[in-house]
Amino acid sequence: MATQTATANRPKQSLTVEEKIQKVRELYADAPGIGKAALEKGLPQLKEELAAPPSLQTAGRIGLRQGKVSELCVFLPFVPGGAKRLRDLLQLLDGNFRAADAVGTVHDMRFVFVDNDMKLLFATAYDGDFDAYIEDFASKIPNAMDLWLCNFEGYPGMRNPAAAADWIASHQIAAEAWYVNSPNLTAPETRRLEKVGKAVEELLDKIG
């Protein structure tokens, strides 16, 4: 199965800030009036952003990464009956995803049914590179993965992790841009800091 190449591999721009501003002006020359006005008024802030060093990397074979956090966004085609099955399953789960807790690299997941229930838009933020833990999923939580992914066309099953990874990548659309508020805070680090923060507060309570 052919896999897409990441758009993050686009050639790095080596323009000066002035050249970039010139470029934005050209882009907005025929923009709606609101846009033109916004460009003029917002130029000082925009200048700062354009002057900052690039902060995006690739998340391995596909997708973007900022710091330690990567994005994954796939459009998955349902098998007949798959949309109803998954929607009802998700409603029964009611927001409880123990497998995602166990995985430890997942920050968030969203499941959006699109195209009249023909496809699922699945988007997630996770730590590290795309391929790193696929085989661990296959070894540790194959059933949790197969239970929801069986609802999509062409899914080869988690017991064939290399094929499953290729299948996911083949449906992935790399984001053009990716923003992370705390790019160096991984999911386990966030939990660790929560614990540390709580312990510090308790200590202060005792002292104070």
Added chain:
Amino acid sequence: MLRETIGEGVSEQAPMLDLQEIQATVLRQRPAPYFGTHVVLRVDEAQAGREFLRRLTPHIASSANWWNGANTWLSVAISYAGLQALGVPQDSLQSFPEAFRVGMAARARQLRDEGVNDPKNWQKPFGTGQIHIGVQAFSDSEEKRRRALAVAREQYEGFSGVSVLAIQDFGAQPGDRNSLGYKDGIDQPAVEGSGVEPPPGYGRPIKAGEFILGYPGEVGVPLPMPQPDILGRNGTFVGLRKYQSRVGAFNRFLHASGSTDEEREWVAAKLVGRWRSGAPLTLAPDKDDPALGADPRRNNDFNYANDPHGRQVPLGCHIRRMNPRDTQLTRLSDNNIHRLIRRGATYGAPYDPNALSEKDDEVPRGAIFLFISAKAMATMEFLQQEWINDGDFIGVGNERDPIIGRQEEGAFFTIPKEPVRRRIRGLETFNVLRGGEYFFMPSISALKWLGDLDG
């Protein structure tokens, strides 16, 4: 904690390995003491390369009787550029994994080989694409090593079309220590079906397919195998990474962290998780126990059940990273699918505890780290990203492996202690990567197939 088993449809029986086909280096431990040589060759003409392989193959040892067989042997492995140079057909070349095809230097980003470890700083011929064939001689004596090497040399000398690019000797240091003064090579994964009970503490045997192509792996299915079948089956992948040990920097760090020999040895033990003798901190928490270190039936027989916070063996130390055993990790991981068979070897000058200068950092000595796995490329990338150059997986944030990690400015190492942890600063990159490459280690039948290719 959510746990699942693999379920039905998975072979429960250990496959009988085809030991006559698998090269000896895959299963046979190096002798102790050991003497060895790597010869790196380039194939300039396909016909000559194949002729060389035809002549060499009868001298390549198989794994038959690997546990009590000869203690001198030859092995051979071929890079992707080597397979191309030998005229392997295109559809077969394309059946190899991508990371193998592009080579180790081209995977620098995935391997986190950046900064001082960047391929642009590597020694020639590493990273030039000219390394085609590696021949290794292993032996328990200098004299037998010489003889084994002479056998290999007879096969490539005297006809054109195959050139020697480099010859690197390696071998045991006094007391079987590595270039930072530690006894190493302890703790190898046991391979299921290979016919020998592992010593105490080595864990359950791991499915053969993790290490040899053509057998079921831990997930139940065999890994994708290079084609045709005769080329892939019973073969495996070998990675080579050559490290220069910066002994001066390491000693300076120990001196900055401890004011007496005793303190320095304590810090040195905490970095690795073992005393220099090989005695594990779990079994010898307060002081070294050389007899324990030297005893293969005791020196690996432990787990971390009573040490979840790392007060004996720091969570971020070298051996706890490379084999977390029963440590509770922050990420869902199956430790049995990230193991490597290690055939590392020490080269150059022995460790010198009095070497403190920057000049000492450049005295040639270090490790030629050879690692073997049916998915050596993916496993090394995983280890470099997750277990070596990061610390999140085991709860130590941005800390990196103190021995083989690439450190950045301001790096530190945390030693958990009661009542408060001690954090030692000034960690440097003590082992600098000087080169590396991936090889395919074919079965005996595959070597014959390669030698008999047409065209």
